[in-house]
Amino acid sequence: MKPxxxxxxxxxxxxxxxxxxxxDPSAMVLAxxxxxxxxxxxxxxxxxxxxxxxxVEGLKGVVIEGGNIIVRxxxxxxxxxxxxxxxxxxxxxxxxxxxVAHVPIRNRGTVVGxxxxxxxxxxxxxxxxxxxxxxxxxxxRGRREIPAADFFQFHMTTxxxxxxxxxxxxxxxxxxxxxxxFEEFTRRHGDYAIAAVAAxxxxxxxxxxxxxxxxxxxxxxxxxxxxxxxxxxxGFTDASFKAAGExxxxxxxxxxxIHATNDYRxxxxxxxVVRAVExxxxxxx
Amino acid sequence: MSRAKIRAKLPTxxxxxxxxxxxxxxxxxxxxxxxxRMLLSDFLRHELGLTGTHVGCEHGVCGACTVLINGxxxxxxxxxxxxxxxxxxRTIESVANKDGTLHPLQEAFRxxxxxxxxxxxxxxxxxxxxxxxxxxxxxLSDEGIRDIxxxxxxxxxxxxxxxxxxxxxxxxxxxx
Numbered sequence: 001m002k003p004x005x006x007x008x009x010x011x012x013x014x015x016x017x018x019x020x021x022x023x024d025p026s027a028m029v030l031a032x033x034x035x036x037x038x039x040x041x042x043x044x045x046x047x048x049x050x051x052x053x054x055x056v057e058g059l060k061g062v063v064i065e066g067g068n069i070i071v072r073x074x075x076x077x078x079x080x081x082x083x084x085x086x087x088x089x090x091x092x093x094x095x096x097x098x099x100v101a102h103v104p105i106r107n108r109g110t111v112v113g114x115x116x117x118x119x120x121x122x123x124x125x126x127x128x129x130x131x132x133x134x135x136x137x138x139x140x141r142g143r144r145e146i147p148a149a150d151f152f153q154f155h156m157t158t159x160x161x162x163x164x165x166x167x168x169x170x171x172x173x174x175x176x177x178x179x180x181x182f183e184e185f186t187r188r189h190g191d192y193a194i195a196a197v198a199a200x201x202x203x204x205x206x207x208x209x210x211x212x213x214x215x216x217x218x219x220x221x222x223x224x225x226x227x228x229x230x231x232x233x234x235g236f237t238d239a240s241f242k243a244a245g246e247x248x249x250x251x252x253x254x255x256x257x258i259h260a261t262n263d264y265r266x267x268x269x270x271x272x273v274v275r276a277v278e279x280x281x282x283x284x285x
Numbered sequence: 286m287s288r289a290k291i292r293a294k295l296p297t298x299x300x301x302x303x304x305x306x307x308x309x310x311x312x313x314x315x316x317x318x319x320x321x322r323m324l325l326s327d328f329l330r331h332e333l334g335l336t337g338t339h340v341g342c343e344h345g346v347c348g349a350c351t352v353l354i355n356g357x358x359x360x361x362x363x364x365x366x367x368x369x370x371x372x373x374x375r376t377i378e379s380v381a382n383k384d385g386t387l388h389p390l391q392e393a394f395r396x397x398x399x400x401x402x403x404x405x406x407x408x409x410x411x412x413x414x415x416x417x418x419x420x421x422x423x424x425l426s427d428e429g430i431r432d433i434x435x436x437x438x439x440x441x442x443x444x445x446x447x448x449x450x451x452x453x454x455x456x457x458x459x460x461x
Contacts, residue, residue: 001342001343001344001362002322002324002327002343003322003324004322005300005301005302005320005321005322006302006321006322007302007321008302008304008321008365008367010367010370030365030368033363033364033365033368034345034360034363037324037345037362037363037364037365038344038345038363040322041324041343041344041362041363042344050321052367052368054368078357082420082421101345101436102348102435102436103358103412103415103416103433103436104348104351104357104358104359104360104412104415104436105345105360105363105436107354107357107358107359107415108354108359108360108363108364189431189432189435190435190436
């Protein structure tokens with residue numbers, strides 16, 4: 001359980017970091033290291049060089065601007081979780097964060113790092129997706145914004161190009177009066193989700209909007225579009241909850257694994273969708 | 286047929302790339318040249334001889350290697366020594382008073398029988414101290430304490446006595 005050898009550099013400016021990454025196709029970016037270092041210790045990854053971005057100027061902190069919570073690359077999970085302004089702007093983040101590993105991991109792990117690692121069962125990618133957020137990358141070709149819907153591609157695979165550093169994640173502020181919920185099932189607290197659902201309910205008279213995402217059930221975090229459409233068309237009735245639960249089952253593509261069978265995950269996801277929407281609904285105004 | 290001879294001459298120096306680091310460990314300035322891939326846990330144990338920090342799983346699950354990095358709990362097995370450059374690291378060796386008398390949290394672990402084999406204890410103590418010092422509200426209900434220690438595995442106690450120890454220490458330290 002020791003990492004393979006690598007070159008290490010700790011640039012001070014984003015320009016230097018971008019150049020270092022562009023110069024070496026098998027280099028990797030190191031932020032908090034809470035996903036990358038286990039992968040190294042288990043020899044799942046063997047980069048030629050690690051570019052530690054903790055000292056890069058301008059990559060720390062959180063700002064709320066233009067309807068977005070802008071989370072810079074070195075922002076630790078715990079920092080975002082405990083930020084009261086962030087809680088007021090998007091309470092879904094704090095509710096979800098309680099499920100992300102444990103406090104000592106959240107103290108060091110970064111939100112952007114988790115998004116880039118893109119574990120299909122990780123919680124934060126699913127939050128970026130349900131809020132219609134995005135990430136911003138920097139490369140020698142300039143800056144680029146990638147919507148969450150295009151960013152997550154497959155298990156541990158994103159649409160980030162090898163020479164791009166993700167410098168920010170943008171989590172939209174929740175609309176006024178929106179209800180939210182994050183419902184997860186794991187066997188032990190802090191584990192990756194066997195299945196989890198994030199829900200946002202925005203009530204606007206005849207045009208209620210329900211946004212739903214799930215993680216742990218497919219090869220990437222997914223939007224449960226069919227379930228969203230059922231609630232939009234039928235409102236919140238016993239029949240619509242039942243129909244949405246049944247529809248959710250069809251999204252489960254994860255094969256049987258050591259944690260759960262495909263059948264079990266299908267039932268689980270149906271229950272979690274119902275629970276999450278019920279809870280979000282009671283919190284909406 | 287004779288088997289190949291075991292290599293008689295081992296290299297005296299690692300071929301690993303190295304990095305110079307300077308950091309504070311338990312209040313003392315330390316500078317060293319370390320392999321880039323040296324984990325903070327190995328640096329503390331093998332280079333500084335601070336063997337109170339225990340190593341269990343080396344992939345962040347068990348919590349035995351938890352230390353304070355700039356005042357907050359972190360896994361030393363998921364941190365490179367190079368990343369800790371410029372940081373203030375505190376290990377279990379810094380918790381008791383200089384005269385050997387125990388910290389109230391250590392006292393509470395002893396009083397409540399919060400340990401048996403003791404392997405997880407240094408990580409538990411550092412993690413709990415981090416929670417005690419955190420700006421986040423301290424929840425001393427059973428559920429709250431379980432959440433605090435949820436990232437530390439103990440195979441002996443069944444956790445009940447650790448929960449009692451955390452509560453007793455928080456009371457002794459007038460917290461919560």
